[in-house]
Amino acid sequence: MSELDRYDYELPKALIAQSPAVCRSDARLLVVDRGRESLEHRFIRDLPEYLESGDCLVINDTRVIPARLVGRRSRTGGHWEGLFIETSPDGLWRVTCKTRGKLKPGDSVTLLSTIGNDDVQLQLATKQSDGTWIARPMAKEDALTLLQRVGRVPLPPYIRKGRMVEEDREHYQTVYAQVPGAVAAPTAGLHFTAALLNRLSQQGVEIASLTLHVGPGTFKPIIADTLDEHRMHSEWGCIGQHAVDQITNCRRRGGRIVAVGTTSVRLLETASAAGELMPFSGHTDLFIKPQYEFRAVDAILTNFHLPRTTLLVLVRAFGGNELMRRAYDEAIREKYRFYSYGDAMLIV
Missing domain, CATH: 3.40.1780.10 (QueA-like)
Incomplete structure (x- = not known):
């Protein structure tokens, strides 16, 4: 053992x-x-x-915070999911990314609002050694304000495969x-x-x-x-x-x-x-x-x-x-x- x-x-x-x-x-x-x-x-x-x-x-x-993100890749239209981890003083986000295919610096994602509408663009900058990405939201609002609009409750995957209901x-x-x-x-x-x-x-x-x-x-x-x-x-x-x-x-x-x-x-x-x-x-x-x-x-x-x-x-x-x-x-x-x-x- x-x-x-x-x-x-x-x-x-x-x-x-x-x-x-x-x-x-x-x-x-x-x-x-x-x-x-x-x-x-x-x-x-x-x-x-x-x-x-x-x-x-x-x-x-x-x-x-409502850190779970859902969107689509702007270039291919493919489904994308991510998790907001933190923001830097200059407004850059550190996020995880999950999608089919390979992401590269410069790719962008259209984040969906909690009611499913297209919302802010997230532009990927650099991939980190731990697999996370540094990205820039193309909006002037601070991170918490944006997340209230586009973020979902970050349930772990063993609870309904991470899919929230409003009560969460x-x-x-x-x-x-x-x-x-x-x-x-x-x-x-x-x-x-x-x-x-x-x-x-x-x-x-x-x-x-x-x-x-x-x-x-x-x-x-x-x-x-x-x-x-x-x-x-x-x-x-x-x-x-x-x-x-x-x-x-x-x-x-x-x-x-x-x-x-x-x-x-x-x-x-x-x-x-x-x-x-x-x-x-x-x-x-x-x-x-x-x-x-x-x-x-x-x-x-x-x-x-x-x-x-x-x-x-x-x-x-x-x-x-x-x-x-x-x-x-x-x-x-x-x-x-x-x-x-x-x-x-x-x-x-």
């Missing part, structure tokens, strides 16, 4: 959630207790029973999303309602916010032969002084730091690289794998992740390899719903 084979598992296709729970907090919750090596079946709405006054819940307030504009966004920039949702956060957050606050759980813009690399499987050979994707994140103070004070009073999602974990650990948590703003390519020493996190709320991904490796590193194997086997046996719109686990 290779090192990567240890992070593989068989999942019945029927368990890949195609839509969220009717009420966000009615999703199921598998509580994994590392100390007791126990598993318990609950619901997200039961979370206040597992958090205590003085704990600090750390959420990622990134906002998913709300469903694929956390209730506390603030800072636009993600091209995938921080999915553990999708389970929270305003009412649940209010209950936690009323019982003395502090809520701290950070931002990490989830990028397209989050879903990609590891294709290297070993974990050490894997080149980790980079994502932009920021944690300010106020959140640092909240978390530091929580530690001093003996509370636990409960990270909502692997994105929050990665940014907290990045900002703690010097030994203590400090404000941070910039890109992180931290790859958390076995033998990693966690400095900033005591518990994690996280969804069930795809096989052979860095997200699954992180969860195994935190929860323990065998206990996490048991948890995933149990979740499959009990027909939990997996991936972005699926259920969650709380690892304490």
